[in-house]
Amino acid sequence: MQEETSAKRDRLPIIWAGAYVCVAGFCDLIEWVxxxxxxxxxxxxxxxxxxYNGGVLLFFAFRGIPFWHTKRLTNNIAGFxxxxxxxxxxxxxxxxxxxxxIRIVRKEDHEYNKRIEEAQAKNIPKIKKLFLEQQKQQQRMAMLAEREGRRSRRIQELEEERQRKKAEEENEHLIAQEQTxxxxxxxxxxxxxNYQRSQRAA
Structure with missing residues (x-):
C-alpha cells in the first residue's frame, strides 16, 4: 500500500487511460488478424x-500503480x-x-481522495486554531517591535538633549572665559x- 499524503491522487487521468485502452485495442486487433x-x-x-504484459508492468510502475495488487494481478493473469x-x-x-x-485504479483513487478529504475536514479546527495562534504571535511581535521602536526613539531624544546641553555649557564656558x-x-x-599718569606727575 502506498503511503498516504495530503495530496489528492489521479494516477490514470483521461489521457493516459485513453492511451492504455487504445494500445490494448490495437494489440487485440493485430492478434485477431x-x-x-x-x-x-x-x-x-x-x-x-x-x-504487451511487460509493457503494462512498466507503465504501471511509471504511473506509481502497484502491479501486484490482488484485483489487478487476478485481472492481468486472467487476461494473459x-x-x-x-x-x-x-x-x-x-x-x-x-x-x-482503469476501473480498479479509478475506484482506489476515489476512495483514497475521499479519505484525504475526511482527514482534512477533521483537521480544519486544528488548522484554524494554529492560524489564530499565529496571528496572535504576530500581533505580539508587532507590539514588541513598536515598543522597542519607541524606546529607541526616546533614548535618541535623551542623547540629543544631553548633547545639546553639553554644547550650551561649553558655549557658556567659552563666553565666561572671554569675559574674564x-x-x-x-x-x-x-x-x-595709572602708571603713565603717575610718571608724568613726577
Missing part, C-alpha cells in the same frame, strides 16, 4: 502478449491466459483487462594708564 495466418501468426501472437488459449484468444482480452484495470580675559585686559590697561 494474425490468428488467420496459421502457425506463424500464433507464435507472433504469443510474443505480442508477452511484450485467455490470450494463450486457442479460440478464446479471438476475444479482446487485452482491451477488457485494460478497462477493468576681557576684564583682566581692561584691568591691566587701567593699571598701565
Amino acid at each position: 494474425l490468428n488467420f495466418a496459421g502457425g506463424i501468426g500464433i507464435v507472433i501472437n504469443r510474443a505480442i502478449t508477452i511484450v 491466459f485467455i490470450e494463450l488459449i486457442p479460440v478464446l484468444d479471438l476475444l479482446p482480452a487485452k482491451t477488457a483487462s485494460a478497462i477493468m484495470n 580675559a576681557g576684564t583682566r585686559y581692561q584691568y591691566a590697561q587701567d593699571q598701565f594708564q
Whole structure:
C-alpha cells in the first residue's frame, strides 16, 4: 500500500487511460488478424502478449500503480491466459483487462481522495486554531517591535538633549572665559594708564 499524503491522487487521468485502452485495442486487433495466418501468426501472437504484459508492468510502475495488487494481478493473469488459449484468444482480452484495470485504479483513487478529504475536514479546527495562534504571535511581535521602536526613539531624544546641553555649557564656558580675559585686559590697561599718569606727575 502506498503511503498516504495530503495530496489528492489521479494516477490514470483521461489521457493516459485513453492511451492504455487504445494500445490494448490495437494489440487485440493485430492478434485477431494474425490468428488467420496459421502457425506463424500464433507464435507472433504469443510474443505480442508477452511484450504487451511487460509493457503494462512498466507503465504501471511509471504511473506509481502497484502491479501486484490482488484485483489487478487476478485481472492481468486472467487476461494473459485467455490470450494463450486457442479460440478464446479471438476475444479482446487485452482491451477488457485494460478497462477493468482503469476501473480498479479509478475506484482506489476515489476512495483514497475521499479519505484525504475526511482527514482534512477533521483537521480544519486544528488548522484554524494554529492560524489564530499565529496571528496572535504576530500581533505580539508587532507590539514588541513598536515598543522597542519607541524606546529607541526616546533614548535618541535623551542623547540629543544631553548633547545639546553639553554644547550650551561649553558655549557658556567659552563666553565666561572671554569675559574674564576681557576684564583682566581692561584691568591691566587701567593699571598701565595709572602708571603713565603717575610718571608724568613726577
